[in-house]
Amino acid sequence: MKKVSLILLLVATLIGLLQFIGPEVPKYEPVNDLTGIPKEVNAIIRSSCFDCHSTQTELRWYDKLTPANYIVYDHVLKGRAALDFSKWDSLEPAVQNAKLYYSLNKILEEEMPLPSYTAIHSKAKLSGKDITTFKDFLVTRTPRRKIDSLQIQVASQQFSDFVKGKLYTSKQSVQPAPNGIEYIPDYRNWQVISISDRFDNGTVRMIYGNDIAVKAIQNHTTNPWPDGAILAKTAWKQQTNNDGSISAGEFVQVEFMIRDAQKYAHTAGWGWGRWRGIDLKPYGARATFTTECISCHKSLKENDYVFTKPLYLKD
Ligand code: HEC
Ligand code: HEC
Structure with a gap:
């Protein structure tokens, strides 16, 4: 005691x-x-x-x-x-x-x-x-602002050029990202795997997957994603039309995440790239721009750094 x-x-x-x-x-x-x-x-x-x-x-x-x-x-x-x-x-x-x-x-x-x-x-x-x-x-x-008919016309033209693939169909005309990743014009032919609405900054986003990514979604093998899977994300300004409906306005940017566990081991297993504006200017001053991408995506580390919960596509 x-x-x-x-x-x-x-x-x-x-x-x-x-x-x-x-x-x-x-x-x-x-x-x-x-x-x-x-x-x-x-x-x-x-x-x-x-x-x-x-x-x-x-x-x-x-x-x-x-x-x-x-x-x-x-x-x-x-x-x-x-x-x-x-x-x-x-x-x-x-x-x-x-x-x-x-x-x-x-x-x-x-x-x-x-x-x-x-x-x-x-x-x-x-x-x-x-x-x-x-x-x-x-x-x-972020109230959905109405825009005038001229802006609507410009944006519609951009979108229709985009859909027709008129803009930058060859990667020679687009500079690579500072980390050496090349622009991939083909993503427009990929499958849309999700759409998101960033209400805070008034953009609508479409997320695409290449064939390997879509296969992985179908097989539920997305954690980790297989090598060769590529995800692309485009952002468009939200445009409120005169009848109150929302459609895709001006093109903001396209981003890629390219899966290769070995080649991109130093950047969390993904190759990152972003091209901004209709002239597709590569984003970032140095190759280390990727730390910005990873610092935000790392909150989804348990999900292989991917935010999108894909729509589980049927064949
Ligand atoms: C007990 C302390 C604590 C509380 C309470 C807290 N946080 Fe945090 N928060 C942190 C720390 C520590 C970090 C930095 C984490 C890191 O360095 O990775 C952080 C990071 C963040 C970030 C990321 C910022 C960035 O740019 O990386 C956001 C956003 C955030 N907190 C929002 C919130 C919100 C919203 C609340 C309230 C609902 C909240 N936090 C409450 C401690 C706290
Ligand atoms: C501030 C946080 C943040 C930063 C920084 C960021 N992202 Fe994202 N990213 C997101 C969110 C949130 C999503 C989910 C889709 C959405 O809501 O836009 C996303 C989705 C993506 C997607 C689609 C796959 C997925 O994870 O859903 C790609 C590709 C992408 N981002 C690439 C990049 C690249 C490249 C960079 C750096 C140049 C980057 N991101 C920086 C938050 C961020």
Whole structure:
């Protein structure tokens, strides 16, 4: 019995002594409600995200205890570096929309708020209703603008040229990406495997797969995807026509992911390329532009870096 109390005393003393050391407390500064965002959405971000993504970090007593504080403060500093809502007003509206859309993705993937955090701070957990509120608000951030008939005409011409394959049918006329990946004009003859609507930035996207990719989808062998599979994604501006219908407007870009586990081992097993605008200008200044692609796609690492859940095509 004596021994046990001695050990307890020792542990208590040790914890007490530990409190004299510890990491530097992150700077605290209250943050106003985010402008342009309704009260109920502000409340969600405030209670679930602010602790790590703003300077208004409300630490509980147990967050401040050494050694827990080393982990907590590290999350706060890394969180702020990745996304800081204190700087909201200095961001362009398009960047704000992209951050919110990215946030929604992280929430839907159940990566944010960090599960290790909500396990202890249950108030930060998001309910299904919170998520719907967040999403419904995001849709209203980008009202579908009407455009004039001249723009409609230009866009329709572009789209019809695209469908007819009039634009850049030979890869000689398009420069390769900075990592040496060549443009693949043939993707327009591939199968569309999914369509997505990026409501945050007003684009509609079509995702295509080459024969190998389509076979893999049919055989349900897409994790990992087989070598030789290529996915292409085109983005078009959403165009609201005078009758209120939405159609594909101006061409924005085309992107590729080319599967070769060995050849592209250094870039997560995929070759990445993006060509922007109707003149198909290769994206990126250096071969390392791919780190940007991978940093976002890596949230789907468990799904072989692919976001699209393909429509399971029948023969
Ligand atoms: C306990 C701390 C914590 C909480 C709470 C939290 N996050 Fe995070 N978040 C992080 C950390 C740490 C990272 C950086 C991860 C990394 O470096 O890969 C991050 C990264 C992100 C990113 C990626 C930013 C980028 O550009 O890579 C987004 C988006 C994000 N969080 C959104 C949210 C949203 C929205 C909430 C609230 C619903 C939230 N987070 C709550 C800690 C947190
Ligand atoms: C900020 C996050 C983000 C970045 C950065 C990003 N992507 Fe994506 N990518 C997505 C999302 C989300 C999808 C799913 C389709 C959609 O909603 O647009 C996607 C889909 C794709 C697809 C279709 C296959 C799939 O995963 O669904 C290709 C191909 C692609 N991206 C290529 C690229 C390339 C090349 C780069 C870099 C030049 C890049 N992406 C950078 C978010 C990103």
